[in-house]
Every structure is written in C-alpha cells, then in structure tokens.
Amino acid sequence: MSGDDGRPLGRLSVVGVGPAGPEWLTPEVAARLEAATDLVGYGPYLERIAGAHHRVHASDNREELARATHALDMAAEGRDVAVVSGGDPGVFAMAAAIFEALEGAPAGRWEDVEVDVAPGVSAMQAAAARLGAPLGNDFCVISLSDNLKPWSLIQRRVRLAAEADFAMAFYNPISRSRPWQLGEALGIVREVQGPDTLVVLATAVGRGEREDVQISTLGEVDPAAANMSTLVIVGATSTRVLERPSGRRHVYTPRYVEAAQ
Amino acid sequence: MSGDDGRPLGRLSVVGVGPAGPEWLTPEVAARLEAATDLVGYGPYLERIAGAHHRVHASDNREELARATHALDMAAEGRDVAVVSGGDPGVFAMAAAIFEALEGAPAGRWEDVEVDVAPGVSAMQAAAARLGAPLGNDFCVISLSDNLKPWSLIQRRVRLAAEADFAMAFYNPISRSRPWQLGEALGIVREVQGPDTLVVLATAVGRGEREDVQISTLGEVDPAAANMSTLVIVGATSTRVLERPSGRRHVYTPRYVEAAQ
Numbered sequence: 018m019s020g021d022d023g024r025p026l027g028r029l030s031v032v033g034v035g036p037a038g039p040e041w042l043t044p045e046v047a048a049r050l051e052a053a054t055d056l057v058g059y060g061p062y063l064e065r066i067a068g069a070h071h072r073v074h075a076s077d078n079r080e081e082l083a084r085a086t087h088a089l090d091m092a093a094e095g096r097d098v099a100v101v102s103g104g105d106p107g108v109f110a111m112a113a114a115i116f117e118a119l120e121g122a123p124a125g126r127w128e129d130v131e132v133d134v135a136p137g138v139s140a141m142q143a144a145a146a147r148l149g150a151p152l153g154n155d156f157c158v159i160s161l162s163d164n165l166k167p168w169s170l171i172q173r174r175v176r177l178a179a180e181a182d183f184a185m186a187f188y189n190p191i192s193r194s195r196p197w198q199l200g201e202a203l204g205i206v207r208e209v210q211g212p213d214t215l216v217v218l219a220t221a222v223g224r225g226e227r228e229d230v231q232i233s234t235l236g237e238v239d240p241a242a243a244n245m246s247t248l249v250i251v252g253a254t255s256t257r258v259l260e261r262p263s264g265r266r267h268v269y270t271p272r273y274v275e276a277a278q
Numbered sequence: 279m280s281g282d283d284g285r286p287l288g289r290l291s292v293v294g295v296g297p298a299g300p301e302w303l304t305p306e307v308a309a310r311l312e313a314a315t316d317l318v319g320y321g322p323y324l325e326r327i328a329g330a331h332h333r334v335h336a337s338d339n340r341e342e343l344a345r346a347t348h349a350l351d352m353a354a355e356g357r358d359v360a361v362v363s364g365g366d367p368g369v370f371a372m373a374a375a376i377f378e379a380l381e382g383a384p385a386g387r388w389e390d391v392e393v394d395v396a397p398g399v400s401a402m403q404a405a406a407a408r409l410g411a412p413l414g415n416d417f418c419v420i421s422l423s424d425n426l427k428p429w430s431l432i433q434r435r436v437r438l439a440a441e442a443d444f445a446m447a448f449y450n451p452i453s454r455s456r457p458w459q460l461g462e463a464l465g466i467v468r469e470v471q472g473p474d475t476l477v478v479l480a481t482a483v484g485r486g487e488r489e490d491v492q493i494s495t496l497g498e499v500d501p502a503a504a505n506m507s508t509l510v511i512v513g514a515t516s517t518r519v520l521e522r523p524s525g526r527r528h529v530y531t532p533r534y535v536e537a538a539q
C-alpha cells in the first residue's frame with residue numbers, strides 16, 4: 018500500500034487470541050492474523066498462532082511499550098503488523114500500550130499508521146463460563162499489579178468495590194516480585210464482606226491438564242495457591258454455589274438482588 | 279444419548295454469539311450450535327445463526343426465566359439444546375437465568391441435564407475495540423435496569439464506582455419504560471467527577487449502517503441519544519481522546535495512573 022505521495026501506509030491490528038486454544042479465537046482475529054506480514058507479542062502467544070508466512074517478533078511479557086514502538090515502526094515501513102494479546106487486547110493488554118506510544122510520539126512519527134483493535138474472549142469470561150455465571154450481575158475488573166499505578170489506588174478501588182457489593186475479577190493477582198498483593202486485596206474485601214463470600218482461583222482455564230479451578234471462600238482461601246496464570250473471582254453477597262446431582266459445582270450470581278439487601 | 283437406566287441424558291449449552299455478525303462468533307460456539315438440535319433465544323439472535331437442522335424456539339427478550347425452563351425441559355427429554363445470548367451469556371444474559379431456574383427447581387427435575395457455558399465477545403468489548411481501549415485500566419460493568427434489583431442499589435454502585443475512579447460500562451441504559459435512568463446515573467457520576475469526563479454512546483456496534491458511536495462528556499452528553507442497543511462507557515479521570523492525523527478519534531485509558539492522582 019502507499020499514500021498519494023508514495024509513502025508506505027502501514028497497518029497495525031491489535032488482536033486478542035483468547036485465553037487459550039483456537040476454540041476462543043474469533044474469525045475476525047483469524048482473518049487479521051492471516052493478512053498480517055508480522056506478528057508482535059509475547060512468545061508463547063505467538064507460538065500458538067504463527068503461520069509460515071509470518072515474520073515473528075517475540076518479546077518478554079513485561080516490555081509492552083518497547084513492543085508497541087517496534088510494532089508501530091514496522092507498520093510505518095508499510096508492513097501489515099498484528100500485535101497479539103492473549104485474551105482481549107482491551108483488558109489489561111496491548112491496546113492501551115499502543116495508544117500510549119502513539120500519544121507520546123513526536124509530531125509526525127507514525128502519522129500514516131492506521132490502528133484497529135479486534136476484541137477477544139478475556140480470561141475472566143473463560144473462567145466465568147467454566148464456573149457457570151459468577152459475573153452474571155454487576156461486577157468490577159481490577160489489575161492487582163502496582164507496576165504502573167500506586168498500590169494505594171488499588172486498595173481504594175478494592176475497598177469501594179466491596180462496599181458496592183460488586184463481584185470482582187482480579188487480573189495479575191500475584192507474581193514472583195509481588196507475592197503479597199492478592200492476600201492483602203482479599204483482606205480488604207474481608208473487612209467489608211463476610212468470611213463466606215466466595216472466592217475462585219481459576220488457573221490456566223482452557224489449557225488442558227494445566228487447568229485448575231478452586232472454589233473457596235474469603236475465610237478459607239490460600240492466596241499462595243494462585244500464580245501468574247490465575248484469574249481470581251470474588252463473589253458478591255448473592256453469589257452462590259449450585260451443586261448438581263452429578264456432583265459438579267457451579268458458581269453463579271443471580272440477575273436479581275432482593276430489595277432487602 | 280441415554281443413561282445407565284435408559285433415561286435420556288440431555289445437554290444444554292448456553293452460548294454467546296457476540297454482539298453482531300459472524301466475525302465475533304467463536305469456533306467453540308459454532309461447534310455447539312452445529313451439534314445442537316434445538317435453539318432457544320431472542321428471535322433476532324436466532325435468525326442470525328439458525329441452520330436447516332435446527333428446531334428454533336424464539337421468544338421475547340424479557341422472558342428469560344420462562345425461556346430457561348423451556349430449554350431445560352427439552353434437554354431433559356434428551357434434546358441437545360443451545361440457549362443463545364447475544365454478546366457473552368455470562369454478562370447480563372442467559373447463563374445466570376439458567377442457574378436460577380436450576381436452583382429453584384423441585385428435587386429431581388432436570389437432574390440429568392448437563393449444563394455448559396461457552397463465552398462470547400460482549401458488547402462492551404466490541405464497543406471498546408471500536409474506540410481504542412477505553413477499558414484499558416480498572417473498570418466496572420453495571421446494568422442500569424431495575425427490573426430485577428432496586429434502583430437504590432444501582433445508584434449506590436454507580437456512586438461508589440465514580441468515587442473509585444473506575445471507567446464504567448453501562449448495559450441496559452434505557453428503554454421505553456425506563457427513559458430516565460441513564461440521565462440519573464450520569465448525574466450521580468457528575469456529582470463526583472468533572473464535566474470533562476468522557477462519555478461514549480456506542481450503539482449497535484458491528485451492525486453496519488446502524489452503528490453509531492458518539493464521543494461526548496458528562497457535561498454535554500444527551501442521554502436521550504441512547505437506546506436499547508446502546509452500550510454506554512463512562513471514562514475514568516485518565517481516560518482521554520487521541521485524535522490521529524487522519525482525523526480519526528480514539529478513546530483510551532492508559533495502563534498507568536500517576537501517583538499524584
């Protein structure tokens with residue numbers, strides 16, 4: 018492609034390939050990947066979807082802004098670049114990083130690059146579907162990582178969300194350098210909600226034998242059972258377990274809330 | 279299928295077909311629809327996906343519990359039933375209604391029916407992708423309908439979400455019988471956040487010429503411009519517009535929040 022003045026017109030697609038496997042990858046994303054000349058993203062995601070015609074640019078999962086810059090540079094050279102996120106690129110993933118890079122760019126840099134975002138199934142949705150419908154009423158979505166925002170803000174958001182009796186989905190609950198944050202966040206909820214409030218640790222949902230879903234409560238959960246692949250769901254007051262005759266346990270939040278609450 | 283004692287074993291899949299068009303329908307959902315003998319859901323969703331081999335059971339969009347009962351009855355007869363939601367069935371949709379019906383059932387009813395949920399792209403994700411990344415940091419998801427919960431609880435949740443400086447996605451913002459709720463909810467946010475806070479009315483995203491995305495502010499938005507097909511996004515303090523040299527306007531929320539905030 019080229020513009021009226023002969024300069025190349027690049028394209029950058031920010032796509033979400035879902036939290037695991039091809040069954041959650043949308044046709045829109047499949048088409049954008051097929052059209053792309055270059056794939057940019059975290060190595061394990063790219064391995065799942067790279068084709069023979071792709072140039073693959075794998076990077077570490079923490080270098081989002083450097084990755085965004087590299088992707089925009091290639092698009093400005095006229096390549097058709099797909100920036101790949103697991104889950105949904107709009108939920109704690111690469112879409113915001115691309116716009117941060119664009120906004121911080123010197124005037125004129127990347128000005129011919131067109132950016133499009135294609136949504137995907139996010140980890141909280143895959144976890145929720147496995148369980149039943151724990152996010153079936155109002156809910157909040159919070160990243161517990163304080164790499165890019167102050168921990169005091171995260172504390173405040175968790176506390177207000179508990180006071181509002183939202184169900185919650187926690188992303189980035191724990192890492193090697195942040196082993197204490199999930200426990201502290203659950204402790205904040207515990208100051209507001211009862212010990213029987215449901216907590217689910219949903220790890221690697223959709224990834225076969227690695228998948229592990231633990232249904233627990235605020236009073237009993239062990240935060241150390243979570244890892245970087247865990248999506249944490251904290252129930253609202255009305256969230257409950259439904260055990261079926263088969264023994265299977267579902268977790269869901271009804272659509273209704275009684276006026277008495 | 280039949281069990282050891284010869285009784286039919288039914289299957290019920292609750293599936294999300296995305297907010298529009300086939301490009302957001304996952305392969306998992308496509309496979310479940312293909313396997314299903316019976317489709318249950320809101321008529322316009324079913325028209326999008328019914329095949330020649332399906333028995334189609336269309337109903338009005340407000341009769342979720344009656345629809346759930348009908349679907350479970352058919353599954354108990356040994357049919358392979360797909361209950362179809364637009365968007366994600368776990369977000370203000372049919373998954374919770376199915377579990378409500380199961381929990382309220384007399385002992386023994388539907389006991390052999392196995393229920394599975396398949397996630398889909400939700401309306402907020404399609405809207406967010408069209409805009410850029412407005413939900414790129416912590417956010418809340420709230421249904422403004424008080425059909426099933428008290429309006430006082432919705433008011434409280436909106437106020438606490440504003441105090442927490444979450445971005446927000448409002449589902450069911452308005453209907454013929456509830457023309458005032460979106461305006462009142464935005465008014466609550468306005469008591470906490472400044473008039474420059476971004477508000478987006480994203481109507482019928484993905485539905486061709488019907489799609490209409492309006493970027494406005496708390497100070498200027500006209501709630502009457504929303505309808506039943508509108509997904510409303512209210513920005514956090516840090517949510518901003520990025521206008522590209524092409525004239526295209528993106529809305530995004532950075533991943534970072536300054537400590538000063």
